[in-house]
Amino acid sequence: MQTNITDEMLLINKAAKGDSWAFEQLVNKYEARLYSVALRMCGNREDAQDCLQDAMLRIYRSLDRFKGQSAFSTWAYRITMNTCLDELRRRRSRAATSLDALLETGWDPAAETVTPEDAAISAEQRRELEAAIADLPEDMRSAIILREMHDMTYEEISEALDTNIGTVKSRISRGRERLRQLINGRPGLFGDDE
Amino acid sequence: MIENLECRRMRNRLNAYLDNELSASEKAEMERHAAECPECARMLGEYKSIHAMLGELDRDIAVPEEASRAWRAAVRDEAETRKRKGKAHTLRIAGSSIAAALVLMIGMTTVYRGLNLPSAAANNGTAGYRSELKLTADTAVPEESFAADYDDMAAAFEEPAFEFAESASMKSAFLESDGQANADAGAGSLTPVIAHSAERTIETQDLDACLDELDAIAAAYDGRFEYRRMTEPQDSGDTRKMEAVIRLPGENLEAFLDEVDTTGTVVSKAEFAEDISADYYGNTAKLATLEAQEERLNALLKEAETLEAVLDLEDKIYKVQYEKDEIEAAIADSANSTGYSGVTLTVNEVHFPQAAADTVPSLGERAGSAFRDSLRWVSLFLQDMVVALAAFWPLLILAVLVIAVICTIVHYSRKRRGRL
Structure with a gap:
């Protein structure tokens, strides 16, 4: 663990000086997680790809300001989340996009990820869940994603979202309840029809 | 519940x-x-x-290859751009620093020159300085009748060449003394006595060599320096200057001047012919009269019987002798001029010699001269710059430090603004 932290700091120092190879080595292990955040916040693959690219560039440019005040992963999550929130604000200024509107354009949430045969959740469940997440208000969505999907602690989430722990707990609580209501509105997710 | x-x-x-x-x-x-x-x-x-x-x-989520490629390519482009900007920034800093240093150096040199501080270019004697050597020449027309040496000429005038009583007698006596024939004793025409003199103003870039040459020329033509004065420069803008008066036999004047003109660039020349006949003949006649008068007064003094008569005659003899001295001095001045030429010479040592007084340079010569002058100006300016650097190096270091601090502050403030 100590060696990993030291290696990570060495890569950070090199990347901060402009070494793009060092940067790629540094963020390789976080790439999937950051993409997941972008995908769930933006709700579609194209926007997620753009957000991921923007987030990576921001992380690369800001490396010389990272002084170890938090874990690098937490810092990277924060930049990625901010990038996604910026994109959502821009999207809001263009047009309100609801899940139904997205679906009308042919967007298929299930196409974002492949569901293996022996997956813990079915494709149907995945589809419903992704739609419910996309329907959450942004503040709840961000807290839920980091807590439920990335298993971050309340302290880490408060750092990533730049808010206090009380607010984080409130958003998570309300987000879970809202998800339950949304999912209850979509029959079949909990197997009610069975 | x-x-x-x-x-x-x-x-x-x-x-x-x-x-x-x-x-x-x-x-x-x-x-x-x-x-x-x-x-x-x-x-x-x-x-x-x-x-x-x-x-x-999203436990097993896979990043689409397209998305992964896109951000990696973007980061690599960013890295390349940063490298290029870094090099450009370094070049800009280096260029700005060099430009600032040049401006500082030129400014310092200009201030330095304006303060008229002694410069290396002014003190090493290698650049040219202006000096003037003037030679004046006076000649008398009756060349053969007078000896080359002044003492001989003065002795020759102790005996009057003619008597004052009649102009014809004056003329015949004069002609007899100088050996020239003029049969028209009654015509009243005398041979004019003309004093010739000359002036030269010469410029040279090597004053010492020029003066050596003039000394040799003067010696070759039996000339002697009657007066010589050297002026050293007081400020960096001044130049050396030589003024002199040379006397030489009149027959050597023309040849002497021809050789003097080759020692440098003649920027001005003049030759004068002054008719001193009236003074010359008048003074000689007056002297004869005064001597006759003195002889008569001495004869009367020998025959004087009363004290009052003796005192009166001695007083008159004294006055006559005083006038004689004055006339003899005037004759001596004329004798000094006769047979000898006086040349007033001014030699100026210059950086950039002017064109010769009697030549009109062609366009090519002017262009070539202007180009050479500009090269010399650049050379002198660079020399002054080196001296100014030696004089102002503490100020220069301080200025460089201040500029470096300002550039650093501006750079980091821009960087911070770029991040925000």
Whole structure:
């Protein structure tokens, strides 16, 4: 663990000086997680790809300001989340996009990820869940994603979202309840029809 | 009622239950209630399902290859751009520094020159300085009648060449003394006595060599320096200057001047011919009269019988002798001029010689001269710059430090603004 932290700091120092190879080595292990955040916040693959690219560039440019005040992963999550929130604000200024509107354009949430045969959740469940997440208000969505999907602690989430722990707990609580209501509105997710 | 309280407590603890923040007993209590309350059991089940499904949703998510390639390419481009900007920035800094240093150096040199401080170019004697050597020449027309040496000429005038009483006698006596024939004794025409002189102003870039040459020329033509003065420069803008008067036999004047003109660039020349006949003949006649008068007064003095007569005659003799001295001095001046030429010479040492007084340079010569002058100016300026650097190096270091601090502050403030 100590060696990993030291290696990570060495890569950070090199990347901060402009070494793009060092940067790629540094963020390789976080790439999937950051993409997941972008995908769930933006709700579609194209926007997620753009957000991921923007987030990576921001992380690369800001490396010389990272002084170890938090874990690098937490810092990277924060930049990625901010990038996604910026994109959502821009999207809001263009047009309100609801899940139904997205679906009308042919967007298929299930196409974002492949569901293996022996997956813990079915494709149907995945589809419903992704739609419910996309329907959450942004503040709840961000807290839920980091807590439920990335298993971050309340302290880490408060750092990533730049808010206090009380607010984080409130958003998570309300987000879970809202998800339950949304999912209850979509029959079949909990197997009610069975 | 109790059931509602339990249900409410269960709902309040749901998040803590999911986040594993409950103690084992609290957890057991909730599960116990769920077993008894279908509604709470359903709620707990839904929460747990959502919690589990969310945990699984992106557990094995794969980043699309296109997305992965895109951000990596973007980062590499960013790195390349940063390298190029870094090099450009370094070049800009270096260029700005060099430009600032040049401006500082030129400014310092200009200030330095303006203060008229001594410069290396002014003191090493290698650049040219202006000096003037003037030679004046006076010649008398009756060349052959007078000896080359002044003493001989003065002695020759101790005996009057003619008597004053009649102009014809004056003329014949003069002609007899100088050997020239003029049969028209009654015509009243005398041979004019002309004093010739000359002036030269010469420029040279090597004053010392020029003066050596002039000394040799003067010696070759039996000339001697009657007067010589050297002026050293007082300020960096001044130049050396030589002024002199040379006397030489009149017959050598023309040849002497021809050789003098080759020692440098003649920027001005003049030759004068002054008719001193009236003074010359008049003074000689006056002298004869005064001597005759003195002789008569001395004869009368010998025959004087009274003291009063003796005193009166001695007083008159004294006055006559005084006038004689004055006339003899005037004749001596004329004798000094006769047979000898006086040349007033001014030699100026210059950086950039002017064109010769009697030549009109062609366009090519002017262009070539201007180009050479500009090269010399650049050379002198660079020399002054080196001296100015030696004189102002503390100020220069201070200025460089101040500029470096300002550039650093500007650079970091721009960087900070770029991040915001």
